[in-house]
Amino acid sequence: MSSWFERLPKDVRVVRFDAARRYFAKSDIILPVTRYLEIDGCGAELLLAEGSNGFSVPVADQEEAMARVHARYYIHDFGLIREGRRAIDLRATKGSVIENVQCLRQTDRAISLEFCLRTKVEQVKAENPFGIGFYIGVGSWPGASGTRSQSNHTVLDLCEVYCHERTSVGYFIDNSNGVVLDNCVSEGGPSEFSVFFTAAGERDADWREPDVARNPVVKQFTVRNLHIEHPVRQANVYVNAPAQCVVELDKVYFNTTHHVPIRYVHGQLVLRDIGWWRKGMRVQSRTTAPRIAMIQCHHMLDPGTSVVLFDPIGGTSDKVKTTHIKRRGANW
Numbered sequence: 001m002s003s004w005f006e007r008l009p010k011d012v013r014v015v016r017f018d019a020a021r022r023y024f025a026k027s028d029i030i031l032p033v034t035r036y037l038e039i040d041g042c043g044a045e046l047l048l049a050e051g052s053n054g055f056s057v058p059v060a061d062q063e064e065a066m067a068r069v070h071a072r073y074y075i076h077d078f079g080l081i082r083e084g085r086r087a088i089d090l091r092a093t094k095g096s097v098i099e100n101v102q103c104l105r106q107t108d109r110a111i112s113l114e115f116c117l118r119t120k121v122e123q124v125k126a127e128n129p130f131g132i133g134f135y136i137g138v139g140s141w142p143g144a145s146g147t148r149s150q151s152n153h154t155v156l157d158l159c160e161v162y163c164h165e166r167t168s169v170g171y172f173i174d175n176s177n178g179v180v181l182d183n184c185v186s187e188g189g190p191s192e193f194s195v196f197f198t199a200a201g202e203r204d205a206d207w208r209e210p211d212v213a214r215n216p217v218v219k220q221f222t223v224r225n226l227h228i229e230h231p232v233r234q235a236n237v238y239v240n241a242p243a244q245c246v247v248e249l250d251k252v253y254f255n256t257t258h259h260v261p262i263r264y265v266h267g268q269l270v271l272r273d274i275g276w277w278r279k280g281m282r283v284q285s286r287t288t289a290p291r292i293a294m295i296q297c298h299h300m301l302d303p304g305t306s307v308v309l310f311d312p313i314g315g316t317s318d319k320v321k322t323t324h325i326k327r328r329g330a331n332w
Helices: 001-008 062-070
Strands: 014-016 022-025 037-040 043-048 073-082 086-094 095-106 107-118 122-129 132-138 153-159 160-163 169-174 180-181 185-188 190-200 221-223 228-229 234-240 246-250 262-266 268-272 283-285 293-294 307-309 325-326
Touching: 001 190, 073 086, 086 095, 095 107, 107 122, 122 132, 132 160, 160 169, 160 234, 185 190, 234 268
Parallel strands: 014 037, 022 043, 037 073, 043 073, 073 095, 086 107, 095 122, 107 132, 122 153, 122 160, 132 169, 153 180, 160 185, 169 190, 180 221, 185 228, 190 234, 221 246, 234 262, 246 268, 262 283, 268 293, 283 307, 293 325
Antiparallel strands: none
C-alpha cells in the first residue's frame, strides 16, 4: 500500500479502497502535494505495521510547510485503521476533512494535526490509544513555532476517545487558536487528562508545566456539550491559557467520581451551564488569583469553596483569592 501511493499519478483526485476488505501498510502512506485529494475508505480495514504513521505528510522545515499549506485532503469512511504509530498524520494543510473513521490502538497519536488550518474532524473514534487520541497543534519541524504553525480554527465534532490505561490525553490542543470541540465524548479507562489545552511551551514527563501560557496569538478555545465518563490520574480538563484568552466550557457533563474535573493554570475561564457538579468536586488552581466566571451553573459549583490552590506557580499564598471568581445567573 505504501509503495502504491508513491506511484500515484499527479492528476489523480480520488482514491477508493474498494478492491478488498482489508489492506496492509508496512510504512508511512505518503500523501502527495496536491490542491485536493479524496481518499474513500469504502468501509475497509487498514492494518498498519509497527512504526507506520498511516496517512502521512512529511515536512522538512517551515519554508516547505508554507509552500504546501494549500494542499487539501478528504479522508473518510474507513471501517477501521488498526495499530501503527499514528492512523492519520496531517501537516501543513488548509481546509482538510477527516470523517467517519475508527482508529484502534495507535502507539503515539490516533489523529495528529500539525499546522492544519480550518480542518474538520467529524465522527472519528480513537479507541484505546496508547498515547494521545487527538492532537491539534503546532509543527514539529525546524522553524515551526506556536505563532507560525498552529492548527487554528480546527473543529472536532461528534468525536470520541475510548481511553486505555496507557492513554495520556484524549484531546490535546496545543498553542492553537479558535479550536472548537463540539458534541464529543471521552470515556473508557484511566488517562492523565481527558482534555489538555495549553498555550505554553514546555512540560515535563508528568505533564506539569513550569509557567503560565504567554502565546500572544491564542485568544479562544471552546468546548460544547462534552460528555466525560472515565477516571483520570490528574484532572479531566486542563487549562493553561494566556491572560487575554477566553476558554469556554459549555454544558460539559463530568459523569465521573474523580474529584478534580478541572485543573486551571491561567487565562479567562468561563464555565457555562454546568448542570452536574458532585459534592467534593474541586477546581484546582495553580494561580492564586484565578479568573473564572460561573454562569448558570449547579449550586455546588461555588466561588468560595469549589476552587482550591494546587501546586502554585511562583506564589507564596496558601489559598485562592476569590476576587476574580464570579457567579452569574440562576443556580440549581
